[in-house]
Amino acid sequence: MSLRIVVLAKQVPDTRNVGKDAMKEDGTVNRAALPAIFNPEDLNALEMALEIKDKHPDATISVMTMGPSRAAEIIRDSVYRGADNGIVVSDRKVAGSDTLATSYTISQAIKKLGNVDLVLCGRQAIDGDTAQVGPQVAEKLDVPQITYAEELIEVSEKSIRIKRRLERGIEVVESKLPCLITVHGSANPCRFSHAKRVMKYKHAISASEAAERGVDTAKLWAEKPYLKIEEWNATDIMAEDERLGLTGSPTKVKKIENVVLAAKDSVHLTPSDEDLDGLMKELIAAHIIG
Amino acid sequence: MANNFFTDNEGLKFHLHNELMEEIIRLKEKDYADFGKFDYAPENYNDAIDSYEKVLDIVGEITGEVLAVNAEEIDHEGPQVVDNAIVYAKGTTRNHEALTNAGLYGMSLPRQYGGLNFSYVPYVMAAEIVSRGDCAFANIWGLQDCAETIYEFGSEEIKNEYLPRINKGATCSMDLTEPDAGSDLQAVGLKASLDENNCWRLNGVKRFITNGDADIKLVLARSEEGTTDARGLSYFVYDRNSNAITIRRIENKLGIKGSPTAELVFNNAPAKLVGDRKLGLIKYVMTLMNGARLGVGAQSVGLAEAAYREALQYAHEREQFGKAIKDFPQVYEMLANMRAKIDASRTLLYETARAVDMTKSLDALSKDRTLQPEERQTLKKYQRLADMLTPLVKLFSSEFANQVCYDTIQVYGGSGFMKDYPVERMYRDARILTIYEGTSQLQVVAAIRGIIQGTYLSRIKEYEEVAVKPEYQAVRDRLIKMRERFETMVAKANEFGTTSESYDFNARRLVEAAGYLIMCNLLLIDANKNDMFASSCAIFSKYAQAELEKSAAYIENFDVSILDSYKSVFME
Numbered sequence: 052m053s054l055r056i057v058v059l060a061k062q063v064p065d066t067r068n069v070g071k072d073a074m075k076e077d078g079t080v081n082r083a084a085l086p087a088i089f090n091p092e093d094l095n096a097l098e099m100a101l102e103i104k105d106k107h108p109d110a111t112i113s114v115m116t117m118g119p120s121r122a123a124e125i126i127r128d129s130v131y132r133g134a135d136n137g138i139v140v141s142d143r144k145v146a147g148s149d150t151l152a153t154s155y156t157i158s159q160a161i162k163k164l165g166n167v168d169l170v171l172c173g174r175q176a177i178d179g180d181t182a183q184v185g186p187q188v189a190e191k192l193d194v195p196q197i198t199y200a201e202e203l204i205e206v207s208e209k210s211i212r213i214k215r216r217l218e219r220g221i222e223v224v225e226s227k228l229p230c231l232i233t234v235h236g237s238a239n240p241c242r243f244s245h246a247k248r249v250m251k252y253k254h255a256i257s258a259s260e261a262a263e264r265g266v267d268t269a270k271l272w273a274e275k276p277y278l279k280i281e282e283w284n285a286t287d288i289m290a291e292d293e294r295l296g297l298t299g300s301p302t303k304v305k306k307i308e309n310v311v312l313a314a315k316d317s318v319h320l321t322p323s324d325e326d327l328d329g330l331m332k333e334l335i336a337a338h339i340i341g
Numbered sequence: 342m343a344n345n346f347f348t349d350n351e352g353l354k355f356h357l358h359n360e361l362m363e364e365i366i367r368l369k370e371k372d373y374a375d376f377g378k379f380d381y382a383p384e385n386y387n388d389a390i391d392s393y394e395k396v397l398d399i400v401g402e403i404t405g406e407v408l409a410v411n412a413e414e415i416d417h418e419g420p421q422v423v424d425n426a427i428v429y430a431k432g433t434t435r436n437h438e439a440l441t442n443a444g445l446y447g448m449s450l451p452r453q454y455g456g457l458n459f460s461y462v463p464y465v466m467a468a469e470i471v472s473r474g475d476c477a478f479a480n481i482w483g484l485q486d487c488a489e490t491i492y493e494f495g496s497e498e499i500k501n502e503y504l505p506r507i508n509k510g511a512t513c514s515m516d517l518t519e520p521d522a523g524s525d526l527q528a529v530g531l532k533a534s535l536d537e538n539n540c541w542r543l544n545g546v547k548r549f550i551t552n553g554d555a556d557i558k559l560v561l562a563r564s565e566e567g568t569t570d571a572r573g574l575s576y577f578v579y580d581r582n583s584n585a586i587t588i589r590r591i592e593n594k595l596g597i598k599g600s601p602t603a604e605l606v607f608n609n610a611p612a613k614l615v616g617d618r619k620l621g622l623i624k625y626v627m628t629l630m631n632g633a634r635l636g637v638g639a640q641s642v643g644l645a646e647a648a649y650r651e652a653l654q655y656a657h658e659r660e661q662f663g664k665a666i667k668d669f670p671q672v673y674e675m676l677a678n679m680r681a682k683i684d685a686s687r688t689l690l691y692e693t694a695r696a697v698d699m700t701k702s703l704d705a706l707s708k709d710r711t712l713q714p715e716e717r718q719t720l721k722k723y724q725r726l727a728d729m730l731t732p733l734v735k736l737f738s739s740e741f742a743n744q745v746c747y748d749t750i751q752v753y754g755g756s757g758f759m760k761d762y763p764v765e766r767m768y769r770d771a772r773i774l775t776i777y778e779g780t781s782q783l784q785v786v787a788a789i790r791g792i793i794q795g796t797y798l799s800r801i802k803e804y805e806e807v808a809v810k811p812e813y814q815a816v817r818d819r820l821i822k823m824r825e826r827f828e829t830m831v832a833k834a835n836e837f838g839t840t841s842e843s844y845d846f847n848a849r850r851l852v853e854a855a856g857y858l859i860m861c862n863l864l865l866i867d868a869n870k871n872d873m874f875a876s877s878c879a880i881f882s883k884y885a886q887a888e889l890e891k892s893a894a895y896i897e898n899f900d901v902s903i904l905d906s907y908k909s910v911f912m913e
Contacts, residue, residue, distance in 0.1 A: 242439075242442055242443075243399055243402060243403055243439060243442070243443045244399050244443065245442070245443055245444045246396045246399060246443055246444035246445055246448075246457055247381045247444045247457070248381075248444075249392070249395050249396060249399065250381035250382075250383075250392045250395070250396070250457075251380045251381045253391070253392070253395060275380075
C-alpha cells in the first residue's frame with residue numbers, strides 16, 4: 052500500500068507587493084492589479100509532502116486547487132517541483148465562496164478522489180488570512196487534524212509524527228492516518244523546480260485553458276496523458292448547489308475601512324504600570340487589540 | 342518578488358535570442374531527433390528556446406535566493422580537510438544540493454547520459470549567472486566542463502561509467518598543475534605506469550588543484566617513460582572511490598575562499614586512460630582549457646555584474662555635499678564605464694560561445710555522418726573564430742572584472758574598504774581571474790598569431806559590413822578610422838620583425854587594440870538592434886579610441902634601445 056497525499060494549494064494575489072490600485076472602490080481585492088502567486092504556506096505544505104515522498108518513494112502527491120482556469124498554473128508549478136499530478140476545481144457556481152463553502156467544495160473533491168491518507172495545506176492564505184479552510188476540511192472529512200506543523204519527524208503508512216510551532220514553544224504530536232495537516236511558514240521552504248520536469252510538463256494544460264487558447268488537445272492527451280490537468284466542476288464532485296459559492300457562504304462583509312496609520316503627534320509614556328494600563332485601555336477601546 | 346538573477350538582466354535575454362540560435366539549436370538537437378525519445382526533448386526551435394528560458398529562470402532563482410545569500414558566510418567559513426577529505430563550507434553544500442536537486446548539472450551532456458543536451462550558449466549563460474551569485478562556487482559548478490572532455494574523448498566504457506553520475510551531483514576536477522609545472526604544462530612529471538594487471542597507476546604530486554577532492558578527476562600525467570615534453574603526456578580519469586590520494590593541504594588564498602584549492606599526493610592511484618596515449622596535453626587539455634577559459638570569461642562577467650550593481654545602488658543611496666554621489670561627474674563616469682565594460686565583455690563572451698557552439702555541434706555531427714562541403718566550410722569558419730576569440734574573452738573579461746571591482750570599492754569610499762560590505766570579497770575574488778586557466782600574458786601569446794596572420798583584421802572588416810541605421814553611422818565611421826589606425830600600428834610593429842623581442846614586448850598593445858575594435862564593433866551591432874546598448878556603445882567606443890591611441894602612440898615612438906633600459910633595472 053502506498054501513501055496517497057493531497058496538497059491543497061491556492062493561487063493568491065501577491066499582497067506583499069501592494070500598489071495603489073490593489074483595492075477596488077467596493078472594498079474587494081483587485082485581483083487583476085496584483086501578480087498571482089502560489090500561496091507561500093501552501094509551498095511549505097508541498098515541501099512537506101515531497102519530504103514524505105522522499106522517504107516513501109511510492110507515495111503519490113496530488114495537488115488540488117480551487118479557482119478560475121488560470122489556477123492551473125499552480126498545478127504546473129507543483130508538478131515542476133515534484134508533485135505527481137493535480138486537479139483544478141473550477142465552476143462558476145463556486146465563485147464568491149467564503150471559508151465554509153470553500154471547505155465544503157474541497158472536501159467533496161477529496162472524497163471523489165477517495166482513499167486519501169494525508170491532506171496537507173498551508174496554515175492560511177495571504178489574501179484572507181483566516182486559517183479556517185484547513186481545519187474545516189478536516190471536520191468535513193471527519194479526520195484528525197494537526198495544525199501549525201513545522202517539521203515532519205516520522206511517517207509510516209499508519210501514522211505521522213509532527214513538530215508543531217506554537218506561540219510559546221513547540222509540541223510534538225502523533226496522529227493516525229488519515230489526517231489533515233496545516234503547515235506553518237517556519238517549515239522548510241519548498242524545493243525549486245527541476246529542470247527536466249519543467250521541460251516535460253510545461254505543455255500540461257487543462258480543458259478550459261485549452262478552450263480559451265483554442266488548442267485541440269485530443270492528440271496531445273492521447274499520446275501524453277500526463278499533460279492533462281484534471282478539471283472538476285460542481286457536478287463532478289457531487290456538490291449540492293446551495294452549499295456552493297455566494298449562496299453557500301454565510302459570511303457577509305459589512306464594511307471595509309482603509310485604516311491609515313499616520314502619527315500626528317507622539318505621546319510620551321513613562322515605564323509605569325499606570326501609563327501602560329492607560330495605553331492598553333486605549334488600544335482596546337480603539338479595537339486595535341482585543 | 343523573489344530575487345532572480347536571470348529575469349532581472351535584460352542583457353542576457355538579448356544574447357539568448359541572437360539570430361544564430363535557431364541554427365545552433367537545430368545542429369545541437371540534430372534536427373530535433375530526440376523528440377519522442379525523451380519526454381523532455383524539444384520538438385522545434387520555439388520549444389527549445391522556451392525551455393532554455395525556463396531553465397535559466399531556475400538557475401537565476403536559485404542563484405538569487407540561495408547562492409548570493411550564502412556567499413558571505415562561505416567566504417568566512419571556507420572548506421577544511423577532515424580525515425583526508427575536503428569538507429565544504431556548509432553554504433557550499435547547500436548550494437550544490439540546490440543545483441543538483443534542480444537537475445542543473447550536466448547541462449550540455451547528451452540526454453542518454455542524463456544531461457539536458459543544452460547548447461553551449463545557455464550553459465555559458467548559466468555559468469555567468471551562478472558567478473554573479475558566488476564567484477567561488479562557480480568553480481565547483483563550472484567543473485562539470487570535465488564531463489564534456491570525457492564525452493568528447495572517452496571510450497564508451499568510460500562514458501557509461503562516469504557521465505550518468507554528473508547529473509546526480511558528482512563533482513569534478515582537472516588536475517594539471519604541479520609545483521614545477523604551472524604555465525609550462527609540458528613539464529608535468531606525475532608518473533603514470535601500467536601495473537602487472539595492465540591497470541594504469543598514478544604516482545606523484547599535483548598542486549593548486551581546484552576542488553581537489555572531487556568525485557571524478559581528470560589527471561594529466563607522464564605515461565611515456567624517458568620523455569620530457571608534451572608528447573609524453575596522457576590524460577587519465579580517476580574515481581574518488583579508489584581512495585588512493587592523500588590531501589596534503591588546502592591553500593589559504595586571497596579570494597574565492599569557498600573554492601577548495603588542494604595539494605594532492607597520488608599513491609599508486611588506479612586510473613583509466615582517456616582517449617589515446619600521448620595526446621593528453623597536445624589535444625585533450627587544450628580542448629578542456631579552451632572551455633575553461635571561456636568559463637573564466639563567464640565567471641568574470643558575472644562577478645563584474647554583481648560588483649557593478651552594488652556600486653550603482655550605493656551611489657544612489659550615498660549622499661555627500663547635499664546630493665547622491667551618482668550625480669558627480671567623476672562618479673557617474675566610473676559607473677557608466679563599468680556598465681560599458683560589462684556590456685562589451687558580455688557581447689564578446691556570447692559571440693565566442695556561439696562560435697564554440699557551432700563548432701562543437703558540427704564536430705559531433707561529423708561523427709555520425711560525412712559533412713557536406715558547405716558544412717565543412719562552416720565548421721572551419723567557426724572553429725577559427727572560436728580559437729581567435731577565446732583568448733580575447735579571457736584576457737578582457739578578467740581584466741575588466743578587476744577594474745570594475747576596483748572602481749566599485751572606489752565608489753564605496755572608506756566603507757568599501759571595510760569587511761562590512763560584500764564588495765571587498767568581490768575585489769579579492771576578482772584577482773585570480775587574470776591568473777588561472779592561463780594568465781593574461783599567456784592569452785596575449787595565444788592571440789598574437791591572429792595579429793600576425795591578419796585574422797582579427799579580417800573579422801573586424803566583416804563586422805564593418807553589417808549595415809547600421811543612419812543614427813549609428815557616425816560611430817561606424819569612427820570605428821573605421823580606428824581600424825585604420827590599428828593597421829598603421831600593426832605595420833609599424835611589423836617593421837620590428839614579428840619574431841623579434843621588440844614585437845613580443847609590444848604584443849599586448851597589439852592584441853588589446855584588436856580586442857577593443859572587436860568589442861566596439863559588436864556593441865555597435867547590438868545597439869543597432871536594441872537601444873538598451875546605445876549608451877554603452879557610445880561610451881565604450883570613445884574609451885576604446887583613447888586606449889587605442891595610447892598604444893598606437895607608444896608603438897609609433899618605440900625604439901628598440903628602450904629594451905635595454907628595461908632590462909638594466911633587474912640586471913643591477
